[in-house]
Amino acid sequence: MIINKHPIGFFDSGVGGTSIWKEVISLLPNENSIYLSDSKNAPYGEKSKTQIINLCIKNTEFLLKENCKLIVVACNTATTNAIDFLREKYSVPFIGIEPAIKPAALTTKTNTIGILATKGTLHSSLFEKTSSSFRKNIYIEEIVGKGLVELIEDGKLHSKEMTILLKSYLTPLLKKNIDALVLGCTHYPYLIPQIREIVGNKINIIDSGEAVARQTKAILTKFQLLNATENIAKHTLYINKSKVVLKQLILETEHTKIIQKKF
Structure with missing residues (x-):
């Protein structure tokens, strides 16, 4: 070998x-x-x-x-x-x-999934190409997580500001009846415990x-x-x-x- x-x-x-x-x-x-x-x-x-x-x-x-x-x-x-x-x-x-859209699309029961990602990812041609093949059968709700990376980089992972910002992004997704949340930024897995507190246990949280x-x-x-x-x-x-x-x-x-x- x-x-x-x-x-x-x-x-x-x-x-x-x-x-x-x-x-x-x-x-x-x-x-x-x-x-x-x-x-x-x-x-x-x-x-x-x-x-x-x-x-x-x-x-x-x-x-x-x-x-x-x-x-x-x-x-x-x-x-x-x-x-x-x-x-x-x-x-x-x-x-x-890349955001793990495929496993979310294959497992959703409500036919609605959420993607939390940066502006640069969501507006890229590669993301559009990847996601377009799934949009025929499911609804993809996109949210730009503006400010989340900056808070993590500033050492404010568990701060009050982080909680407020996460709630402002996740609450609209929950109202759309998503049953899967795709984390489209490698910083975001560090937020999973806080995300789980907000969305509960019925949402499948997926990272890559x-x-x-x-x-x-x-x-x-x-x-x-x-x-x-x-x-x-x-x-x-x-x-x-x-x-x-x-x-x-x-x-x-x-x-x-x-x-x-x-x-």
Whole structure:
């Protein structure tokens, strides 16, 4: 068996993509990883497509210099606006993140699902293409979660402001009789406990984490890039703002380092 010890690379507009990172390293415990938190430029969801692509190029080239063998674009907005460009420009395999509309559409009983995502994701051509195939049979209610990412990046995950904002977005969705809520931003899984308190137990909350981890394993296997060693994996997480919020989400250990760095 070919053993490839090079790290898996991840990048996001901030700390939210660690929700994806956690799923991947849980499924692939032998894999080393490097994570970029571009918190200085968060949120990507309010930027133009050109700005998003340029940020994705910067992040990708940082990870390639670190010899990453595969890159997970752990950001819905970056994926929906830049993944095609990145795949054309670079030879490394990319894993993208898209709102998990399909499982919601296949399981809904009310034929109405909600999607909470950023403006950049909901207004992208890739999202429109993906969602359009399901709109014939179900109603998709879209809500832009403006301000949620900023609060998480500012360390206000459990704040009163967050509760008020979540209620303002989720209450209209509940009135539409949704029975599934798709989280279309990798920051949002950290809000699941608070979302659950608002929507109750009858709403199916869906995010992309487990599916992305399975796809990452599949692509590594396909291209013979798996690290089959049983050594303890090493993880380095870079952030270009204060480390405080990232340290609240990630347990820093001997093998998991958080580094504040300009990039």
